[in-house]
Amino acid sequence: MCGFVSIIGVQPAAPALALGLQAIQHRGQDAAGIATRDNGRLRMVKDLGLITNALPTHVIEQLPGDAGIAHVRYPTAGAKSTAQDAQPFLTRRPGILLAHNGNVINVPELTQALREEGIHLLSSCDAEPILMVLTAALSRRRAANHTAEDVAAAVGEVYRRVRGGYSVVAILEVDGEPTMLAFRDPHGIRPGVYGQRADGAWVAASESVSLDVLGVEKAGDLPLGEAMLLRPGRAPVLLPVTESEPKHCVFERIYFARPDSVMEAGRINRDRWRMGRQLAQEWRAAGHTADVVVAVPDTSRPAAQACAEELGLRHREGFIKNRYSGRTFIMPDQATRNAALRLKLNPIREIFEGQRVLLIDDSIVRGNTMRRIVEMIRTLNPVEIHVGIFSPPVRHPCFYGIDMPSHDELIAAHWPEDEAEEELRRYLGVDSVTYISKAGLADSCGPNICSACFTGDYIVPVSEEERRAINSERRG
Numbered sequence: 221m222c223g224f225v226s227i228i229g230v231q232p233a234a235p236a237l238a239l240g241l242q243a244i245q246h247r248g249q250d251a252a253g254i255a256t257r258d259n260g261r262l263r264m265v266k267d268l269g270l271i272t273n274a275l276p277t278h279v280i281e282q283l284p285g286d287a288g289i290a291h292v293r294y295p296t297a298g299a300k301s302t303a304q305d306a307q308p309f310l311t312r313r314p315g316i317l318l319a320h321n322g323n324v325i326n327v328p329e330l331t332q333a334l335r336e337e338g339i340h341l342l343s344s345c346d347a348e349p350i351l352m353v354l355t356a357a358l359s360r361r362r363a364a365n366h367t368a369e370d371v372a373a374a375v376g377e378v379y380r381r382v383r384g385g386y387s388v389v390a391i392l393e394v395d396g397e398p399t400m401l402a403f404r405d406p407h408g409i410r411p412g413v414y415g416q417r418a419d420g421a422w423v424a425a426s427e428s429v430s431l432d433v434l435g436v437e438k439a440g441d442l443p444l445g446e447a448m449l450l451r452p453g454r455a456p457v458l459l460p461v462t463e464s465e466p467k468h469c470v471f472e473r474i475y476f477a478r479p480d481s482v483m484e485a486g487r488i489n490r491d492r493w494r495m496g497r498q499l500a501q502e503w504r505a506a507g508h509t510a511d512v513v514v515a516v517p518d519t520s521r522p523a524a525q526a527c528a529e530e531l532g533l534r535h536r537e538g539f540i541k542n543r544y545s546g547r548t549f550i551m552p553d554q555a556t557r558n559a560a561l562r563l564k565l566n567p568i569r570e571i572f573e574g575q576r577v578l579l580i581d582d583s584i585v586r587g588n589t590m591r592r593i594v595e596m597i598r599t600l601n602p603v604e605i606h607v608g609i610f611s612p613p614v615r616h617p618c619f620y621g622i623d624m625p626s627h628d629e630l631i632a633a634h635w636p637e638d639e640a641e642e643e644l645r646r647y648l649g650v651d652s653v654t655y656i657s658k659a660g661l662a663d664s665c666g667p668n669i670c671s672a673c674f675t676g677d678y679i680v681p682v683s684e685e686e687r688r689a690i691n692s693e694r695r696g
């Protein structure tokens with residue numbers, strides 16, 4: 221997972237890019253980068269760490285130019301991170317800046333094919349093959365002075381050769397003018413939005429919260445199957461490239477995106493609220509009762525509130541989250557792991573003691589965090605612990621850009637689907653477990669969603685070989 225912000229028509233662009241990027245720090249904490257274009261000159265800085273560490277103010281202030289791209293990168297499980305793998309990427313001939321959010325499935329195949337064309341990749345980041353395919357396609361048409369028609373053909377080449385989920389922004393010269401190019405894969409799996417400032421500047425970003433901090437109203441979602449050209453003070457130019465079939469990642473709505481973001485079907489907070497209400501109805505239908513509803517912070521809060529409202533129960537904050545505990549390191553033993561969790565998430569005794577508690581969480585992936593949370597609150601002597609999850613069992617890995625463990629590490633992948641609730645109940649040692657149903661999730665989030673991690677129905681096919689390659693990279 222990653223996040224990007226791109227701006228054209230703001231002088232200087234770099235401080236605004238950094239500001240917009242801060243709003244989406246949650247999309248990646250592994251590395252950050254900014255690249256700008258100043259009268260055709262391209263400059264770039266990127267480093268490992270949070271934005272404030274990777275992009276110090278004095279560095280940002282030295283990046284001139286009225287257009288650019290900023291990016292945050294999510295830690296890739298198993299892979300050794302280097303600053304070289306951080307985004308954005310650039311080519312000098314023609315001059316292009318590019319970043320993306322998502323995952324390219326066929327990187328090994330592309331790497332080999334590009335090598336045969338004399339193009340050698342310098343990183344293990346999948347933004348680089350996208351940039352190289354785009355650049356090679358443009359260069360085949362002409363060396364410089366690219367037209368909108370050239371760009372449409374080059375994006376067509378990306379669609380033909382690059383498989384996966386990707387949301388891409390680039391800054392380059394088109395028809396003799398500095399231009400922002402934006403496109404998403406034909407299913408729009410990964411999100412992307414854009415908007416225009418009152419002075420005519422354009423901003424595109426992974427989430428609308430970046431637009432909010434820059435005082436920009438969302439104009440729409442980035443197109444799928446089309447290339448969009450944005451130039452300051454002008455209307456967007458849409459270049460149809462290929463057919464599209466929307467399948468937006470539902471996990472963004474469940475877990476990943478900020479609740480105040482608006483993407484595709486509406487505000488994330490509204491979707492989480494609907495999921496909570498739906499879960500409450502299914503939980504009640506199963507015949508359970510409780511005294512209090514508690515969210516596992518932070519993602520689950522709107523769903524837990526909706527759940528409590530629907531059930532006519534109290535909603536209480538049961539945990540205090542330590543915002544300054546930083547990254548959780550690999551802990552050598554159970555006792556240290558428990559201490560680390562407690563440092564991050566401390567339960568409030570009075571909320572749990574003597575109560576029948578309904579604990580709400582967004583998803584269960586490996587199951588070990590929820591197990592430790594249950595162990596922790598068990599010591600506070602609740603009468604009953606019920607667990608409600610507002611996603612169905614995660615039984616299949618994601619190959620489209622959400623950093624999930626491999627199939628073997630997904631706890632629900634080891635159980636028959638209709639036994640997942642009972643198996644998880646036993647594993648956690650709680651009184652009941654209720655997952656939202658697949659139909660309930662679809663009702664809450666609307667049509668046109670990718671839910672392959674629950675169903676195994678991958679809209680972009682992934683071969684066995686590609687699965688093995690991605691899984692082994694995850695395991696490191």
Ligand code: SF4
Nearest residue numbers: 469470471618670673
């Ligand atoms: S498989 Fe799951 S996490 Fe991946 S894009 Fe689809 S819904 Fe999102």
